[in-house]
Amino acid sequence: MRPSLARALIRPLVLAATLTAIPLVGAAPVAADSVVVGGFPIDVSQAPWTVALSSRDRFGGTRAGQFCGGVAVARTTVITAAHCLAEGVLGAPPNRVRDLKVIAGRTHLLSSEGQEIAVQDARVNPGYDSRTNTGDFAVLTLAKPLPQSAVVAMAGAGDPAYKPGTQALVSGWGDTTGEGAYARRLYAAHVSVLPDDQCARAYPGGPDGTFQAGSMLCAGEAAGGPDACQGDSGGPLVAAGRLIGLVSWGSGCGRQGSPGVYTRVSEVVRGLDAASAGRKLPHKGS
Template sequence: MRRRLARALARPLALAAASTVIPLASAVPAAADSIVVGGFPVDVSEGPWTVALSSRDRFGGTRAGQFCGGVAVGRTTVLTAAHCMEEEVLGAPPERVPDLRVIAGRSELLAKGGQEIAVRDVWVNPDHDAVTNSGDFAVLSLAEPLPQGSSIAMAGAGDPAYRAGTEATVYGWGDTTGSGSYTGSLHAARVHVQRDAVCEKAYPGGSVGTYRARTMLCAGEAAGGRDACQGDSGGPLVAQGRLIGLVSWGAGCGWAGSPGVYTRVSEILSTLGWPQG
């Protein structure tokens, strides 16, 4: 599951609208609906806090309008990537997208189960830096509550779930191969949290982004093969039963030496002034 247009070009993994195709040579983030590369299908009951962001007006009905992922951290509160809410992705400011919705409780995007809930309000981190990709998160407030048990706990600063070597799982509906093979069913991939030194070496700065340990973490496998991908942006990275990251950016999908980069959840808690677990 990777959240970029093309890992080598622009790490942010949002899906481009079918009506406005963004060239692969563009540095504009692709819409975040990528799926996990090297992953496996899962039922949403295994991760009920995993949601899809949808706008059929913008992205069409083939995939129920899905363009990014998100994660419920409260019954009416969803976190996603800030770049998913950019005008380049949505075609307009989020408050002017009348059918912006969260799809919850649904493994298959075109199934009839689960809920489609309108987004009542969007708060985008004003400190999001589109050059480095730092601070890549937004908070969505829902018009109706999700069922009990649909949200996940967030890992605060110092939580052992952030330790290098910890196994984590990333979820999404995006590109499963890195070459535009999108699926309509929820997938997951198991990856390992990487040392900050590994991430800094992979992303020292440049057109793709700059790794900043305070606001980011990265996860993947040394040999590549398992990763988030295009369209997974904003989706959850979970370790030891707690949310540790949001799919944000990276180079390619599942490439050796190019682990996926995630927004660090402890930094989100700090920025918002929410309790650190």
Template sequence: MRCRIARALARPLVLAAAAAAIPLMSAAPAAADSIVVGGFPVDVSESPWTVALSSRDRFGGTRAGQFCGGVAVGPTTVLTAAHCLGEDVLGAPPDRISDLKVIAGRTALLSDQGREIRVRDTWVNPDYDGASNAGDFAVLSLTEPLPQDSVVGMAAGGDPAYRPGTSAFVYGWGDLTGVGDYALSLRAAPVQVLSDALCEEAYPGSADGTYLAESMLCAGEEEGGRDACQGDSGGPLVAQGKLVGLVSWGSGCGRAGSPGVYTRVSDVMRTLGWGTARAPRTGV
């Protein structure tokens, strides 16, 4: 359930504009009966802060232009993954994508539910490192506000929501099976927060990336089967009712021993100087 370009190889999980019409294959497909790699369908009312990033000009109308996920942390402020806004994904800098929008309040991508809101400004973390995948976050400022009840609180450093073993949910419209079977309706997958030691062992440093506990969070199941996949990058990982992670990268979808890696939201808050559980209304 991620949004990387080639998650099966070393994934930030997005759909590249040039390959949007071509199913992306995984080197190790998830189980055939998995849904959002171990998930289930949900109505957006259960996770109203989950939004889709859209550009029909770049990705066509088959999926309403959806190419990544995002999460509303303020009425006009959305967090997503930095790699979602890369030129290798969009084909141009984000400020040159004239139809870049956030789709909010919509369960089925092709329905007329909810709103499509234009993005006014984008800010991509200048310290994002594409080699290690550290600092994988960006901020979108919207032209119109979302309702306050469509905003999720964020877990600051030291919050018990980050403890290993904590139950969490990841949300998105990404690949259901790891072989290019993309969802048209919102899905959620139950996962658990995993220990930093386990994730450091899984990703000690390779072409996939390097797990860095101070800026990353690991979640999934040790035996595999529940995970994010391509199309989900930038989407929310929520534990104890708070945002703890943004879908970022990993190796394959739902593989045993290769859990999903998320941008740690407490590090985002520290970097941006957001000292409270909610972002400033005006974003960065």
């Protein structure tokens, strides 16, 4: 779930365009691992809301153009990490990337199962701060609807699914080792929601980043192990059948004392509620 280069550095967990070439080892910042450092393979039917963001023009066809994850929260709405749509990642503003698609219902990236749907509109949270990773979410509108069975509910503020100790599942097609082993099939990992004070101690500020409980949560294990990694950014963290987090950033992958940090979905819910009330999320460089 984290950017890559020297895994000790903090970065968003998204595949950089420079990682397009295989073997994709030791490249630029990435996002979450395929949730999968210490993970296991699953069929997409076990987490049908998990989708891949794809641009073959930008990232090549070796892995169907996958560079980030996303989550279906309505039949034509997918949310992902804001940093996945950065011009530095896509090479252009997202609404100008002609082949930006969402791959849904697919376990193996190179199979023909599921569907590839064009992104009709991309909007980035206006409160997103790339320096601090706060507000790290964006909303994609699809050109065609997904089946209702692919949609997951979002957990609002006060939902018990956010309680520390709750078991959660993170899923994606990212790096499964922290060393550039990018998956072509879907992986998942079991992680525990951690207390905010533990996350704050792990990321008190400085080179390892700053944890902000209002817009973030973290998950993992105290001893390290299961975690998201590069290429998993924007993917889902689900607990008790509800979406509680989006893979965002971290320090290394699966390291002791450095849990994965996720965008807190209750903040996404609040942002979408504000948008529906008339304060719409702006287009990102369209």
